[in-house]
Amino acid sequence: xxxxxxxxxxxxxxxxEDEALGQIVEAMWASYFAHTEFLLPAFDPHDIEGxxxxxxxxxxGARPGIVTVSVERDLASxxxxxxLQEDGELxxxxxxxxxxxxxxxxxxxxxxLVPDAGPLGLPVVATAKPLHGASDRLAARMDANxxxxxxxxxxxxxxxxxxxEG
Amino acid sequence: MRALVVDDSxxxxxxxxxxxxxxxxxxxxxxDGAEALKVLESGPLPDLATVDWNMPVMDGLTFVTxxxxxxxxxxxxxxxxTTEAEHGQIVRALAAGAHEYLIKPFTVESLEEKLSLLGLxxxxxxx
Numbered sequence: 001x002x003x004x005x006x007x008x009x010x011x012x013x014x015x016x017e018d019e020a021l022g023q024i025v026e027a028m029w030a031s032y033f034a035h036t037e038f039l040l041p042a043f044d045p046h047d048i049e050g051x052x053x054x055x056x057x058x059x060x061g062a063r064p065g066i067v068t069v070s071v072e073r074d075l076a077s078x079x080x081x082x083x084l085q086e087d088g089e090l091x092x093x094x095x096x097x098x099x100x101x102x103x104x105x106x107x108x109x110x111x112x113l114v115p116d117a118g119p120l121g122l123p124v125v126a127t128a129k130p131l132h133g134a135s136d137r138l139a140a141r142m143d144a145n146x147x148x149x150x151x152x153x154x155x156x157x158x159x160x161x162x163x164x165e166g
Numbered sequence: 167m168r169a170l171v172v173d174d175s176x177x178x179x180x181x182x183x184x185x186x187x188x189x190x191x192x193x194x195x196x197x198d199g200a201e202a203l204k205v206l207e208s209g210p211l212p213d214l215a216t217v218d219w220n221m222p223v224m225d226g227l228t229f230v231t232x233x234x235x236x237x238x239x240x241x242x243x244x245x246x247x248t249t250e251a252e253h254g255q256i257v258r259a260l261a262a263g264a265h266e267y268l269i270k271p272f273t274v275e276s277l278e279e280k281l282s283l284l285g286l287x288x289x290x291x292x293x
Contacts, residue, residue, distance in 0.1 A: 031271035083177050101175040105270045108249020120220050
């Protein structure tokens, strides 16, 4: 019975915290964007204003969730060009694919921190952030600035509050 | 040496193929496991295939399983290159017949190190 109660009361932040998300993002940046400007993490949350592109991957399993990468719309193309190490104009398909791969890399490594996680979904890229379930909690968030513009990484995981009330 | 890069992301295919070409590989690409099987059927057999896990149509684990079930492909070395970072997933992939496992994000140095361990670092390339 005790084990059951503990399972119901655990929180998303028991598994994923801002620090872990930051380490994953930094490792990705060092691997694929080291030839570009530094990514500058913000100390405080910074909501992106104006048009965005948001790539997301879902985590299935006992503690389902979603990992998102949101960028200012104008930042998506230079970000993709940096990842692909290509100059010049990119097609939208390459921009979406690149942003999706960023979400995929972050999401895959976040999934490894979540107990009993199932398959990772394929990346989805949209012009708005995905909707969350009523019980989902923001487990971790990282805002950062690159080339004077903003990116936001978020991890949402199903929370335990509804279960704990029942 | 010749490598087949299997990944549904064009960006990741470009990154992996670019790193392999710098090491002296010729590369061919496929966007999923089914497309990769067609590449193998059309020959010649590559020395190495890097394989993503999560792909549409046919995922990487299914591809590895099918390759290992075909004796014609036994000389092909398979390296999973994926974001699937849990220990259990690594064990599953190796049990299915993958020879090595590289977790994204990876550095070029870590790719070279894995190739060196497999004895697949082309002559003149530095590990």
